[in-house]
Amino acid sequence: MKSFKFEVLISLKKGILDPQGSATEKVLKRLNYPVNSVRFGKNIELTVNEETEEKALKIVNEIADKLLSNPVLEKYEIKLLSTEVLA
């Protein structure tokens, strides 16, 4: 049995309005920062115990798709951060 640590990066799809991002951009511009575009997203670190990386990745894909992200507005990327063998 192994412990797999994944990072799920959830961001808004292109063209979807990001009110938080545009509000932040306005403030930064008013403070004279040479900022052009600001987009907010979520990143979730989660650890899954499974026998193989493949099984663990399948589970994280299902969690990201069904529970963590809104498929209408958001897209997600999954990265494996680390693997640990459990005694």
Add this chain to the structure above:
Amino acid sequence: MKSFKFEVLISLKKGILDPQGSATEKVLKRLNYPVNSVRFGKNIELTVNEETEEKALKIVNEIADKLLSNPVLEKYEIKLLSTEVLA
């Protein structure tokens, strides 16, 4: 003049309670997912127009430190995603 696209990854410092993460973990466990720990963070993509990468990075560091993160609870990482030469 160049356009630098950065990603600022903001996460809670170790030991800081993550209510959103623990609530999500409980739900995932109840749904029988073999999940161990869940931590939420923010990722912000922002584009800065500057002459050099060094100047742009200095600005993003200042923005991340002073405006985007709470230094008491959060830590941040900055990654350069892409560079574009402006006409």
